[in-house]
Amino acid sequence: xxxxxxxxxxxxxxxxxxxxxxxxxxxxxxxxxxxxxxxxxxxxxxxxxxxxxxxxxxxxxxxxxxxxxxxxxxxxxxxxxxxxxxxxxxxxxxxxxxxxxxxxxxxxxxxxxxxxxxxxxxxxxxxxxxxxxxxxxxxxxxxxxxxxxxxxxxxxxxxxxxxxxxxxxxxxxxxxxxxxxxxxxxxxxxxxxxxxxxxxxxxxxxxxxxxxxxxxxxxxxxxxxxxxxxxxxxxxxxxxxxxxxxxxxxxxxxxxxxxxxx
Ligand SMILES: C[S@@+](CC[C@H](N)C(=O)[O-])C[C@H]1O[C@@H](n2cnc3c(N)ncnc32)[C@H](O)[C@@H]1O
Numbered sequence: 001x002x003x004x005x006x007x008x009x010x011x012x013x014x015x016x017x018x019x020x021x022x023x024x025x026x027x028x029x030x031x032x033x034x035x036x037x038x039x040x041x042x043x044x045x046x047x048x049x050x051x052x053x054x055x056x057x058x059x060x061x062x063x064x065x066x067x068x069x070x071x072x073x074x075x076x077x078x079x080x081x082x083x084x085x086x087x088x089x090x091x092x093x094x095x096x097x098x099x100x101x102x103x104x105x106x107x108x109x110x111x112x113x114x115x116x117x118x119x120x121x122x123x124x125x126x127x128x129x130x131x132x133x134x135x136x137x138x139x140x141x142x143x144x145x146x147x148x149x150x151x152x153x154x155x156x157x158x159x160x161x162x163x164x165x166x167x168x169x170x171x172x173x174x175x176x177x178x179x180x181x182x183x184x185x186x187x188x189x190x191x192x193x194x195x196x197x198x199x200x201x202x203x204x205x206x207x208x209x210x211x212x213x214x215x216x217x218x219x220x221x222x223x224x225x226x227x228x229x230x231x232x233x234x235x236x237x238x239x240x241x242x243x244x245x246x247x248x249x250x251x252x253x254x255x256x257x258x259x260x261x262x
Contacts, residue, residue: 042125042149047171051219056126066132068104076206078247082195083109085244085253086162089193093117094159099150099182100166101129110162111140121156123148151177158185161192167229168197168221175223179232183239189260198245198252199225206250229254 044057054061064070072079083106090096092115098107101124111120120143124130130147137143148154150166151174161182167175182192200207214221228243229252230236239256246252 041147042152044126045149045151045170045174047169047174047220048126052169056129059128062128062132066103071102071104071106076247076250078251079104082246082251082253083164085246086164086193086195087113089191089253089255090114090160090162095119095157096121097156097158097161097182097185098122099161099163099178100124101126101133101145102164105136106164107133107143107145108136108140111137111143114142116142118142120144121146121158123150123154125149151181153181153184156185157187157190159187159190161186161190163192163194163196165196167194167232168218168224171220172223172232175220175232176234179229180234183233183235183256183258186258188258191255191257192239194229194252194254194256196229196252196254197221197224198249200250201248204248204250206248210250224252230256 048056055065056062068079075082087110090110090113092113094114096110096114096118098110098120101107101122107120107122114120120137120140122133122137122143122145124133124145125148127147130145133145137145150163163178163182167178170178179192179194186192197210200210204210211222230239230241233239233256236256239258241254241256243252243254
């Protein structure tokens with residue numbers, strides 16, 4: 001069963017504080033630079049090289065894994081539905097940031113969705129992922145891919161940010177940095193869309209196997225079983241949060257919308 005929850009309560013109490021924090025951004029319009037800033041190339045974070053080298057950095061494995069079928073299998077057949085759900089939050093013609101690469105044809109599909117009047121900027125912190133994504137997007141002039149760490153503010157502002165299955169892969173301090181950075185990069189009226197893992201229902205038939213996979217391969221993923229994505233934000237009250245769960249609670253879409261008026 002899929003459920004939708006509005007995350008209000010205590011977060012609303014923080015609203016006034018964080019609205020003040022984001023005040024200087026009022027009136028800012030989505031803007032992405034025309035030239036990539038790769039001069040200041042980021043370091044590959046330690047969690048990535050130590051934990052996920054086999055999945056995202058090893059050239060032979062990257063070639064093997066970068067397929068729709070792989071993503072569909074990992075997500076127990078829910079990839080198309082989750083992707084569609086993320087895209088529903090983004091309107092054609094918008095300036096959009098995809099905070100990291102995704103295997104398969106996610107980025108071309110998002111570029112198509114954004115359309116020729118929109119703009120898609122993809123970030124990834126791994127050079128091999130940037131190269132692969134650039135190849136996939138070569139026929140989409142509205143899309144560019146840049147070597148960048150999603151945890152580092154870029155100084156750019158977007159109408160929408162799409163963060164697809166990145167948060168569960170990073171340690172808690174990085175979760176905080178990435179979430180705050182992404183929240184800080186949307187214009188008033190814009191939103192950040194997180195699609196990621198979530199704690200499955202008590203009797204979910206895949207709970208045990210997912211737990212074993214996480215304990216073996218994804219050491220930071222279970223943090224999302226115990227914490228809401230909004231809880232990692234420094235000032236969650238400046239946003240209107242909405243959560244929807246899918247596939248017996250195993251997955252979630254969380255949208256954080258920045259109000260137009262402060
Ligand atoms: C989005 S996540 C996983 C998505 C999904 N499991 C898939 O099929 O690809 C994987 C990507 O995140 C990138 N990544 C990890 N940490 C990052 C960071 N701090 N900033 C930008 N990209 C990051 C990795 O290099 C990798 O390409």
